[in-house]
Amino acid sequence: MLEVSIEKSMGKFKLQSSFKVQKGVLGILGSSGCGKSMTLKCLSGLYNPDSGYINLNGNTLFSDNQKINVQPHKRNIGYVFQNYALFPHLTVIQNIAYGIKDYEHNLRDKMVSEMISRMELLGLENNYPSQLSGGQQQRTALARTLIKRPNLLLLDEPFSAIDSHIKSLLEKELITIIKNNFNGIVLLVTHNVEECYRLCDQIMIMDSGQKIQFGTKEEIIQSPSSVTAARITGCKNFLDVTVLEENSEFLLLKSNDLIFKSAIVKQHCSKNMIACIRAHHLNLLPIETNVDNAFDCNILEITDSLFSTTLVLNCKSCILEIEVSKSSPAYELTQRSNNLKLHIPPEHVVLVEKNNN
C-alpha cells in the first residue's frame, strides 16, 4: 500500500498531492506542467517535499513531522524515465547488472542472465544503447529496474519516445512483463487518456499541482467530476444548460434553442449546470427519423481521419462535435446530406456543476 500526502513549492508552482493505492497500476493523467513528474520525483527521493508524508508498505519514506527522509537508493523504488536514461557507455548486460553491482558476482551473473532471457534480450547482451531499437532500450531499462525487485515502479511516459506503429505492441509487452515479473504497485505518468485506460486499473487526474479526481478507470471515464476532468479525459462537448424539469425518469435541459433529455443523476442538481457529452456518444440519423431526443442539425465542418470522421454540427444554435466511424451507417449519411438528425443518448449526458471547473 502506498499512502502519499505531500506539498512542494518550486518557483511559482505548488504541488499538493495526496492519494492512496492498495495495488495494481495507477495512471496519473494531466496536461503538460500539472505536476505529474514532480510527484514521481518526490516519491523516488529526487526532490524533497516541503511537508507531508510518504508511506510504502508500512514503511515511512518521508515525514516532515517525524523528520524522516530515506535516501533515494534506500527506498527500493524503480524509476523508468521518459528517455530510459540508459548508460550510453555500458552494454545491455552492464546496464542491467549496474542495478545490482554490489551483489556477489555468481549471484549477480545468474540474476542478469535470467533477466536477459525473460526480457527477450538474448543476442543483444553486448550491444550499446545506441545499437538498440526503442523497444529494446525500453526492455533494458525495465530489466535494470526490475532486477532490484522494487516495491514500487514509477514509469514516466514510457512510450513518449516511440513511434506510434510499434507503441501498441510495446504497451502489450510492458503490461505482460509487469504482470509476470512484478507484483508491487505501478504508477504510470501519461497525458494520453487512451494509453491510460488500456494500461491502468485506477486513474488520478491532476490539474495545476492538485488531484482533481481519483477512481477506477470506468468511474473516471463515465463520470468525470468537473469540466477539467472531462476535458482531460477527452470530452469535446460542453453545453451551458438550464434544468427545466426534473422527474423520476429524466432531466429536461435547455441550451440555446436545444431542449433535450438526460438520464437522471444521483447527485444534487443545480438550476444551471454544464452538460458534458463525448463526441463518439452522439449519433446521426436520417432527417426523417422520428425518435426521442433527436434534433435537426446541419454539418458545418468535416475533418477526415483514416478510420473515422469528426464533424462540427449546428444543432438548434448549439455547436457540437461528433465522431463517426467510417464503417458506420452515420458516416454513409454524411456522404449524402448536410441536413441530418442528431441523437443525444440521455444516458451519455454527464452533468457537472458550473463553478466546479
Ligand SMILES: Nc1ncnc2c1ncn2[C@@H]1O[C@H](COP(=O)(O)OP(=O)(O)OP(=O)(O)O)[C@@H](O)[C@H]1O
Ligand atoms: N526544477 C524546477 N524549478 C522550478 N520549476 C519547476 C522545476 N521542475 C518543474 N517545475 C515546474 O513545475 C511544474 C510541474 O512540472 P512537472 O515536470 O511535474 O510537469 P508534468 O505534469 O510532468 O508535465 P509534462 O507532461 O510536460 O512532463 C511545471 O510548471 C514546471 O515548470
